Amino acid sequence: MTDAVAIVTGASSGIGLYTALGLARAGRRVVMVGRNRERTEGAWRFVAERAGVPPPEIALADFASLAAVRGLAETLLSAHQRIDLLVNNAGLISPQRRNSADGFELTIAVNHLAPFLLTNLLLGRIRESAPARIVTVASQAHKGARLDPATMVRPREWTPLSAYGRSKLCNILFTRALMRRLGGSGVVASCLHPGVIATRIGDTAGGLAGLGWRLAKPFLTRPEAGAATSLFLATVADPAPFAGAYVIGRAVAEPDFAARDEALAEALWQESARLVRL
Numbered sequence: 001m002t003d004a005v006a007i008v009t010g011a012s013s014g015i016g017l018y019t020a021l022g023l024a025r026a027g028r029r030v031v032m033v034g035r036n037r038e039r040t041e042g043a044w045r046f047v048a049e050r051a052g053v054p055p056p057e058i059a060l061a062d063f064a065s066l067a068a069v070r071g072l073a074e075t076l077l078s079a080h081q082r083i084d085l086l087v088n089n090a091g092l093i094s095p096q097r098r099n100s101a102d103g104f105e106l107t108i109a110v111n112h113l114a115p116f117l118l119t120n121l122l123l124g125r126i127r128e129s130a131p132a133r134i135v136t137v138a139s140q141a142h143k144g145a146r147l148d149p150a151t152m153v154r155p156r157e158w159t160p161l162s163a164y165g166r167s168k169l170c171n172i173l174f175t176r177a178l179m180r181r182l183g184g185s186g187v188v189a190s191c192l193h194p195g196v197i198a199t200r201i202g203d204t205a206g207g208l209a210g211l212g213w214r215l216a217k218p219f220l221t222r223p224e225a226g227a228a229t230s231l232f233l234a235t236v237a238d239p240a241p242f243a244g245a246y247v248i249g250r251a252v253a254e255p256d257f258a259a260r261d262e263a264l265a266e267a268l269w270q271e272s273a274r275l276v277r278l
């Protein structure tokens with residue numbers, strides 16, 4: 001498997017770090033995508049020390065900027081003649097309402113529009129590398145989320161968790177719409193809920209949610225185990241049963257009604273393509 005290239009976003013921390021480690025141990029050429037150079041280099045050392053050869057590579061991009069995502073795609077396409085696996089893992093819960101560099105609500109920009117754009121920019125190379133896989137880290141936090149693609153980047157009502165839930169609903173709808181486009185290509189797209197994992201994701205939360213997170217964190221699943229479902233989908237011998245699916249543990253799970261709405265998935269795709277200027 002040493003020629004197989006695996007790109008993992010959000011590899012500087014948490015679930016992404018251990019996904020990168022697991023893939024490196026499985027012999028993949030891993031590209032660890034981070035945003036912060038120091039943290040990403042620290043993560044690189046962590047993986048390189050534990051995984052042997054081939055050593056991973058690093059690429060940097062702040063997903064709060066679509067120009068940065070385009071720059072990342074160019075770097076990856078010029079460095080790699082094949083891309084066998086893309087793990088869309090980077091994500092955040094923003095404690096305050098903020099906008100991305102493009103003027104879009106930050107959570108949807110980083111968690112949905114950035115991986116939507118990155119995947120589409122890499123898709124030609126991924127198709128050429130088939131059989132290949134695209135794994136997107138969604139969440140059970142999509143449950144109860146409301147999505148109107150027409151207003152998603154400037155929502156009228158905003159809380160950290162409503163914005164996060166909406167972005168994770170987008171991850172599931174994106175995977176369905178993507179898989180419809182990939183039919184017969186040999187590329188399998190799936191998404192997953194990793195469990196509730198003791199990473200840095202809730203560390204900046206304020207108020208009661210932040211207090212709850214800090215109290216619960218010592219009892220949550222450790223990040224090393226939090227990568228298990230991403231690694232399962234990345235390496236399972238036959239990914240066909242997981243095509244377009246939402247997976248928890250090692251099984252296909254049924255997401256919320258909204259996440260199964262084909263018309264909504266298509267409307268999201270069209271609006272996202274317009275927003276990122278595909």
Ligand SMILES: NC(=O)c1ccc[n+]([C@@H]2O[C@H](COP(=O)([O-])OP(=O)(O)OC[C@H]3O[C@@H](n4cnc5c(N)ncnc54)[C@H](OP(=O)(O)O)[C@@H]3O)[C@@H](O)[C@H]2O)c1
Pocket residue numbers: 009010011012013014015016034035036039061062063064088089090091092110137138139140193194195196197198199200201202
């Ligand atoms: N932890 C859970 O319980 C849980 C549950 C369900 C789903 N998830 C999902 O799992 C994924 C990984 O999260 P985690 O729990 O491992 O959290 P984490 O430890 O905070 O890691 C998040 C990763 O995303 C990166 N990231 C954040 N904002 C970014 C930006 N603007 N541009 C580029 N990269 C950015 C972070 O980079 P920095 O190191 O620079 O911050 C980090 O590498 C997310 O998609 C999250 O929604 C997590």
